[in-house]
Amino acid sequence: MKRTRIKTILLSEKALDTVLIKGWVRTRRDSKAFSFIELNDGSCLNNIQVIADDLLKNYEQIKKLSTGSSVCVKGTMHESPGKGQKWEIHAIKIKIIQITPDDFPLQKKRHTDEFLRTISHLRPRTNKYGAAFRIRSKLSFAIHKYFHDLGFTYVHTPIITGSDCEGAGELFQVTTLDINNPPLSDEKSDYQKDFFGKQANLTVSGQLEGELFALALGDIYTFGPTFRSENSNTSRHAAEFWMVEPEMAFCNLDEDMDSAENFIKFLVEFAIKNCDQDLELFAKFVDKNLMNTLETIVSKKFIRLPYTEAVSILKQSGKKFNYDVFFGADLQTEHERFLAEKHFKQPVIIYDYPKTIKPFYMRVNDDEKTVAAMDVIVPRIGEIIGGSQREERLEFLTHRMAETGISKDDYWWYLDSRRYGSVEHSGFGLGFERLIMMVTGITNIRDVIPFPRTPGSIEF
């Protein structure tokens, strides 16, 4: 007999025939002549209540079922006379797969996120983390659905790269050389003897390769892991995280901002429609204001704010900031939070940044002072998307590379794309974990990724 998922049972309109369910015991309560077992199999947030009668031949063993134990139950489905659930299972036979000893760290009470992080291998068995990771999965699917329905092509850009990609962050080196005894050339490691014949790193962004494919297939996106070895110790940074990077040919900054806004709105709406139960948990226990925030994101048009106007709003706010605001200064977290959380109280897209604070590939505007860059700032999370129209003019691009000290020789292939049929194009990057944080209200990035990698921490 095939097992039925608990989700299927809980959602069914009428009682199914005899069912077989398998799962883990969340809690057990004994009554006079029977025992209530709350069983969860991860298919949904809710447990199913199993009634185990003392006539079952292994009832003495059943009474020893502790939180975390695994069982297989054959039983019949009945409307529950008790409060709190529609259906329950009257067990005909309970096969105990394994009884969990009492040192099982998860108890039927609330644990702190910090403690659960030390047992990342077990935390998906809790309500909150089960819900978070089901939402993560749903939103991954939503990303593919969004782009697929719009006719985008999914591109797998390389994980291992040979170029210090745009200096977007500190790099993890990939090597097969013996670090204790590397082959030397002029007293330095001889990378010609390394696996690829030159120094290699984990990718910090698939953008440059993504551009090459956009300039062939039109609209493309990447969705994969990204690695940065920055010594960042914050609730918003991880050394390994997932990023979505669409890239669109024949697309200018305005259209880029439109697609970023539509994209976020679609994802949030998708979560509201498809993660109702799991989302409810977060609205109830994690962030009481969550549904309001999400509704605002879906319904209100994002504010579009040129950088220079952002600067004057901040100057005129009369608020004292730790960092000075002036044209040419990068906006600090406190500035972004003020704009999104206090001033506008909704998502804001800031665009046309000074070129001095942005990378070489962003398109220089006619004023020659700013570039066609845009950041989407959302309340509580801060920057969730960073994007730009790309510099498609070869002379401007090579000029900017020289200015910012990027080697033309290393990027000959990137420059080729501006030499042969160059067209205007744009794209952006969305931090997937930050999206999950925004949608769930979870405040630490370590709690939205199954096994977080941060400085000094790579257990599991």
Next chain:
RNA sequence: UCCCCAGUAGCUCAGUCGGCAGAGCAGGUGGCUGUUAACCACCGUGUCCGUGGUUCGAGUCCGCGCUGGGGAGCCA
């Protein structure tokens, strides 16, 4: 990397002025009960993060270190 805070039972935390180490939950035993964070009674639980110092005496005060958290920088 910088600033701030914390580390005490399996978990969450209290511990006053430096003077015998505490509670709730979890666990065990018994009872009661179509229960649902079940309930009631009883029982056990310690490298007080490590290290050096001050002191008659340190969980408590001081130095150094480790780990965790919050904030900042860097960014997604």
